[in-house]
Amino acid sequence: MLSVEGLEVWFDVPGGELHAVQGVAFDLFPGERMGLVGESGCGKTTTILALMGLLPPSASVAGRVLLDGEDVLAKGEDSVSPHRWRDVAMVFQGAMNAFNPVKTVGSQIVEPMELHGVASGRAARNQAAELLEMVGISGSRADRYPHEFSGGMRQRAAIAMALACSPKVLLADEPTTALDVMVQAQILELLVRLTDDLGLAMILVTHDLPVVAQVCGRAAVMYAGKVAESGPIETLFHDPRHPYTRMLFQATPDLHGDDEVASIPGAPPRLDREVLGCPFHPRCDSAFSRCPVEEPRLREVGDNHTAACHLNDVPMQVAQ
Amino acid sequence: MxxxxxxxxxxxxxxxxxxxxxxxxxxxxxxxxxxxxxxxxxxxxxxxxxxxxxxxxxxxxxxxxxxxxxxxHGDLGTSIADNRPVWDDIRTPLVNTLPMIVVGTVISIIIGIISGVVAAWRRGTAADSANLWTALAFYAMPTQWIALLVIFYIAIPLGLPASGIESNTLGILSTPSTWAVFSDRVSHLFLPALTLGVGLYGEYSLVVRSSMLETLGEDYVLTARAKGMRNWTIVWKHALRNAMLPLVTLIALSLGSIVAGAIVVEDVFSYPGIGLATIDAISKRDYPVLQGIFLILTMSVIVANYIADLVYFKLDPRVTE
Known part of the structure; x- marks a missing residue:
């Protein structure tokens, strides 16, 4: 339904360009929940914003974003803005601040409905109240201002706002990062329930692997602006075919295990200059001679499972 | 409450x-x-x-x-110069000045907001730096000098009146219509008000620009874009009101300098308002009148500040105490 092909994003930065997203491609099917995982600065958020043409003017974008076969970025603002919120809605990282402090929460939920002609006037206000009820907030609170809501409530309200135009896809960018653990769990539960009930597809962007494992069926692991590995979450966990994925899982604390939590030494490469070979090789524990010189291509390694690592080409060499 | x-x-x-x-x-x-x-x-x-x-x-x-x-009891005392009640002496100048100050302030707010918003929206472009320098220049110029520029470059080419409050010739041959009197007053009021406005707008423009930039970086602006709203709608519906908050405070704070500017402007344009009355009273050492004028001016600044507080309350629901 949502299909991304060869997405590239460059940012103009002083003294050159920063190649933030480098040929990202994935498909999202109706009703599916997909995770987009990676550490800070690997291009997750940029990818999400690029899908709906929301990057700042300093960014240039190439590639195609197909929504039910239509290339939404083809004609710039004119072709993408009718789809915003109507088909693809978002819940942002700082959803605490997703609401304008000087307008009531209800009016901001109504806003996209009226903008896209979904509903207006009394009908829209009633619908906004129903949406709030749906995320567990009393509908009478629609007339309240954002500062009268707690953090968790604001995030729920932000989700209600995302559902205002009954979109097909929900892009959730670190929706739980700023919240405490209890509230995080409630918000994730809410997202799972709503996407199930409404048949909504969701892309969940996070650096938190356990969250993805809990919520999503499939995930793409991003590193340095590229997809390093993608596949069903079970497969990624039990049979990672990229050292980065494996090391990410090892870096996750285990409540019941006694294992040391491993961290991955080093930092991702700078993207404002050409990266030679595999971007992960300086931090990789299994790098070999090919890695610094040749860039691995993303290739099929199993059912719905792709990875970009030379190890998958030459299992024999590594074994030696 | x-x-x-x-x-x-x-x-x-x-x-x-x-x-x-x-x-x-x-x-x-x-x-x-x-x-x-x-x-x-x-x-x-x-x-x-x-x-x-x-x-x-x-x-x-x-x-x-x-x-x-x-x-x-509403008694401001008696003028030393002409033995009339002070209130009678300052009522007419006050009535003359008030519309001039209001129009001047409105001009400064309008120019300030528009130029500030455009500069913020076109940040880093030639339009932005042009506005920055113009605003700084007008902010730094002495008001009386702006008044001279206005007389030289606007009053003379356009033939607008640059002194007094009404034409001497009005009503000599026939009783003028209300409209004629009104438009005559407006044409006399316009240049002093413009001078006042231009002298004030620079500060407002810079403040609007910076608070607008801050607001445009907020998450709710990104959310508004994600909702499919067009740029100017976002500025109008979401950013402007938030960006206005610092301006309200600034206007309230600068009311004193608005009055000071009005005195200078009235002097240059020989506009018979409270400014000229002040200068007149000073030269005559008419302390009761001066005292009356000072009192009225202080009161109006206090009242304006009070109104600004109420406006702030209305604009920002977070203000409760």
Missing amino acids: DYIVKRTAFAIVTVFVAITLNFVLFRLLPGNAVSGLRCQHCTKQFRESIVKQYGLDKPKLQQYVIYVERLA
């Missing part, structure tokens, strides 16, 4: 402080009703009778009580 009560109480206290300062200030000034040129050749008896007449022989505290008492 709590907020409004607090603000009102605060305004009332400020009024009393202003009245007291106004009293003290004029008792500290050198000279009095009988000193200097005014009474160079008076006899001793005459001086004493004048001093008695104005109650200047009484103890200061008693003078203060009398002053406050009279104020409470």
